Every structure is written in C-alpha cells, then in structure tokens.
Amino acid sequence: MNERFFQLGTALRALAVVAWIGLGAPSVHAQVAxxxxxxxxxxxxxxxxxxxxxxxxxxxxxxxxxxxxxxxxxxxxxxxxxxxxxxxxxxxxxxxxxxxxxxxxxxxxxxxxxxxxxxxxxxxxxxxxxxxxxxxxxxxxxxxxxxxxxxxxxxxxxxxxxxxxxxxxxxxxxxxxxxxxxxxxxxxxxxxxxxxxxxxxxxxxxxxxxxxxxxxxxxxxxxxxxxxxxxxxxxxxSEFDIESIETLPEVAIVYGYGNMTTELYDAALRSGAKAVVNAGTGNGSVPNYAVEKLKSVRAQGVQVIRSSRVADGFVIRNAEQPDDKYDWVVAHDLNPQKAKILAAVALTRGVSSQDLQRIFWEY
Missing domain, CATH: 3.40.50.1170 (L-asparaginase, N-terminal domain)
Incomplete structure (x- = not known):
C-alpha cells in the first residue's frame, strides 16, 4: 500500500511540474535565448x-x-x-x-x-x-x-x-x-x-x-x-596594427587627364608627400610629357604608385610604363583613394618600393 501511495505522489509531482512549465516557468532554453x-x-x-x-x-x-x-x-x-x-x-x-x-x-x-x-x-x-x-x-x-x-x-x-x-x-x-x-x-x-x-x-x-x-x-x-x-x-x-600607429604620412593623389599640367606633382612634393598616387587614364597611364617629372619625383625618395581613374579593372605592372626600370609601384585593382590609404599605412613602416609592391599584391 505504501509503495502505491509513493508512486501516486511521484506522478502527481510530475504533473505539477509539467503544469508549472506550461504556465510560463522559465526554461533553461528561454533563459539562454x-x-x-x-x-x-x-x-x-x-x-x-x-x-x-x-x-x-x-x-x-x-x-x-x-x-x-x-x-x-x-x-x-x-x-x-x-x-x-x-x-x-x-x-x-x-x-x-x-x-x-x-x-x-x-x-x-x-x-x-x-x-x-x-x-x-x-x-x-x-x-x-x-x-x-x-x-x-x-x-x-x-x-x-x-x-x-x-x-x-x-x-x-x-x-x-x-x-x-x-x-x-x-x-x-x-x-x-x-x-x-x-x-x-x-x-x-x-x-x-x-x-x-x-x-x-x-x-x-x-x-x-x-x-x-x-x-x-x-x-x-x-x-x-x-x-x-x-x-x-x-x-x-595583417602585418599592420593600429596600436603601433600614431600618425599617417602624407600621400598625394594626382588625377590624370588630357593635357594635364605636371606642376601638380611639384605641388605634391611641396606638401611633404611621401608617396604620389598617379590616378592615370586607362591602365594607370602616364603621358609622355610627365614621365621625366615622375622619374624625378621617385629620385627624390618619394614613392610613385600607378593607379587608374577607371572605376573597374586593374593596373598591370610593366604595361604602359617600365615600372621595374623606374622603380615605380602599381596599385593593382585598388582605386586611387584606396591606394592612398594602403600606401599611407605601409609607409608607417618605412618600406622599400619592392616591399610596397608586395603589399599592394597581398592587400
């Protein structure tokens, strides 16, 4: 008899728990949710x-x-x-x-x-x-x-x-x-x-x-x-870390167009630019009358980066200009403003032109 009462009590307690949960008791799942x-x-x-x-x-x-x-x-x-x-x-x-x-x-x-x-x-x-x-x-x-x-x-x-x-x-x-x-x-x-x-x-x-x-x-x-x-x-x-960056060097963008003035490169140098992004036409093209000016820019220790003003596509190295010969860098598929950002971040580490080109390939 006592065993039957024990079984009945256990069943009633189980029903009570089920009813309590049904009335809105917080389940473990609900607490996690x-x-x-x-x-x-x-x-x-x-x-x-x-x-x-x-x-x-x-x-x-x-x-x-x-x-x-x-x-x-x-x-x-x-x-x-x-x-x-x-x-x-x-x-x-x-x-x-x-x-x-x-x-x-x-x-x-x-x-x-x-x-x-x-x-x-x-x-x-x-x-x-x-x-x-x-x-x-x-x-x-x-x-x-x-x-x-x-x-x-x-x-x-x-x-x-x-x-x-x-x-x-x-x-x-x-x-x-x-x-x-x-x-x-x-x-x-x-x-x-x-x-x-x-x-x-x-x-x-x-x-x-x-x-x-x-x-x-x-x-x-x-x-x-x-x-x-x-x-x-x-x-x-990334090899870069904001915790080690306090300032960003100046990087200038010079926009390419027909009959452009090369004095824009001089203005970039006067501003203290550590790199110049040439936002060239087509494949980052540099007009024949601007080549010597950009070679002079590079000779003064300023990085030269060929990007394109065209929205899509990418700049091919050693096409249009002999980048290896002039020690220039190409921005690959980055538009001029993105190239400016990457160059500024990279130059916080004082990289060479060869390393800067690697960075443009990898990032």
Whole structure:
C-alpha cells in the first residue's frame, strides 16, 4: 500500500511540474535565448545623421545633425537583435575626415574589440569617404570580431530614407557570429561588402555602393546570407596594427587627364608627400610629357604608385610604363583613394618600393 501511495505522489509531482512549465516557468532554453550579443555603435556623423528642411529634400540637407542616441532610438527593432549602445566619436560630414581622425577612430575600435563583452562594432559614417575608412580599419584592426561600417544616401527626414534599414542591417551583421573573420564590412542597401573592395559609385541613388568583384553576402529580414569570402589579407592576418600607429604620412593623389599640367606633382612634393598616387587614364597611364617629372619625383625618395581613374579593372605592372626600370609601384585593382590609404599605412613602416609592391599584391 505504501509503495502505491509513493508512486501516486511521484506522478502527481510530475504533473505539477509539467503544469508549472506550461504556465510560463522559465526554461533553461528561454533563459539562454534572452542573452543577446552586445553591439557598440560608434557614430561619426554623415548623411545617416542628417536632416533636411522638407521630406522631399533627399539630396540637399545638413549632414551630421542627429546624435547617436536618437539614431538608435529611431530603430526600436534593434533591441530584438542585440544589446546596443552608442558612442558619439565625431559629428562631421565624412569629406572632413582627416588622417588624425582615422587614427583616433581606429584606436577606439581597437579598444572596444579587446573587450570580451563586446561582440561587434557598427560605425555610422558619411558616404563620401566611407570606403576609405572601411579599408583603413580593414588593414589595422587586429581582431576577428565583426566591424561594420554603414551610412545612408538620404537623411532620416526624407521620403524613402534608407538609414533606418541600413542601420538595422548593420547591427544584424555585427551581431551575427557568422560575420567573424571576414574583415571589416560595409552594410548598404541590403548588401554586405568587403571594406577592401567597396566603392561609392553614384551620388544620388540609395544603391550607391558596389564592388567590382561583387558583395560578400546580403542581409534580408534580419538574417545574413554569405556567398563568398575575401581573398586578400586583412585584420588578424595583417602585418599592420593600429596600436603601433600614431600618425599617417602624407600621400598625394594626382588625377590624370588630357593635357594635364605636371606642376601638380611639384605641388605634391611641396606638401611633404611621401608617396604620389598617379590616378592615370586607362591602365594607370602616364603621358609622355610627365614621365621625366615622375622619374624625378621617385629620385627624390618619394614613392610613385600607378593607379587608374577607371572605376573597374586593374593596373598591370610593366604595361604602359617600365615600372621595374623606374622603380615605380602599381596599385593593382585598388582605386586611387584606396591606394592612398594602403600606401599611407605601409609607409608607417618605412618600406622599400619592392616591399610596397608586395603589399599592394597581398592587400
């Protein structure tokens, strides 16, 4: 009899536990589910923080007006993705970025990724120089944690503003463990691009950013989808480290065009440039009347880098000009502004022209 009562009591207790769970008792799974990744949003200004006088002002507005807390509060859905907090690093339009600001931003990102509690970083940025900042961070941040740069082409006050969704997607990418180890990323217009490859290609469309080698993936309805991986060295595999960089040397870009004046190279030298990027026509071409001037530039210890003003393709070494003979470097597939960033970072180590060419092949 006692054994039957014991069995009955055990069964009743089991039923009570089942009922308690059914009424909403927190399960172990539920407790784990509420722990969301921590994402820090570093705001630098730009159109994504801009405001216009009317909803129809999508191209004429004031950039860098909205503080980071309001940006985050404007996208309440972020709370479903991650624990998000913001920091206002700068409040500027991105054409006003300087080398000093690049270094300052890089050092703050480096501090944050070393924090075990931080899972990812989002940087809101103006679109004009967004690609340069993304590439710089891709070279100097020694971490596999996701760092995602994001902007918008329209201010939040405009009809069909793109900033809210771009910011949401950027946080989704930064919070996703699958984003680790892919280098610094750019999230724009639902696409996920490598910070190394991406470029702003048009100034009046929300689909302004693209990569000639294509996006790495897409962000759709709160999920990331990946299709390729970056092949070039970056972040944890980079030989560069923001912790050892205090200043960046001056690198000048001289734009090539028909009947160009060679005095532009002289101006670059007077500015103290340690390297000159020749944004040449076609295959990084140098006009015959400018060859001697560029040879003179190199003879003065200044690196000469042949890039191209053409949006896509790459510069072939020893084609158009005998680069080996003149001790010049080619930028390969990097556009002039990306070549400028890589040259500046590389020259913090005082590299030779041979080593600089290796760096352009590898990064």
């Amino acid at each position: 509420v722990t969301k990744p921590q994402v820090v949003v570093l705001a630098t200004g730009g159109t994504i923080a801009g405001a216009g006088a009317a909803a129809t002002n999508s191209a004429s507005y004031q950039a860098a007006k909205v503080p980071v807390d309001k940006l985050i509060a404007g996208v309440p859905e972020l709370a479903d993705v991650a624990q998000v907090r913001g920091e206002q690093v700068f409040q500027i339009a991105s054409e006003s970025f300087t080398n000093e600001k690049l270094v300052q931003l890089g050092k703050r990102v480096s501090q944050l990724v070393r924090d075990p509690a931080v899972n990812g970083i989002v940087i809101t940025h103006g679109t004009d120089t967004l690609e340069e900042t993304a590439f710089f961070l891709n070279l100097v941040i020694r971490s596999d944690k996701p760092v995602v740069v994001v902007g918008s082409m329209r201010p939040g006050t405009a009809m069909s503003a793109d900033g809210m969704l771009n910011l949401y997607n950027a946080v989704v990418v930064a919070a996703d463990p699958a984003s680790r180890g892919k280098g610094v990323l750019v999230a724009m217009s639902d696409e996920i691009h490598s910070g190394r490859d991406v470029a702003k290609r048009i100034n009046i469309k929300t689909s302004a950013f693209g990569s000639q080698w294509g996006p790495l993936g897409m962000s759709v309805e709160g999920k990331t989808f990946w299709f390729r991986l970056p092949a070039k060295r970056h972040t944890v595999n």
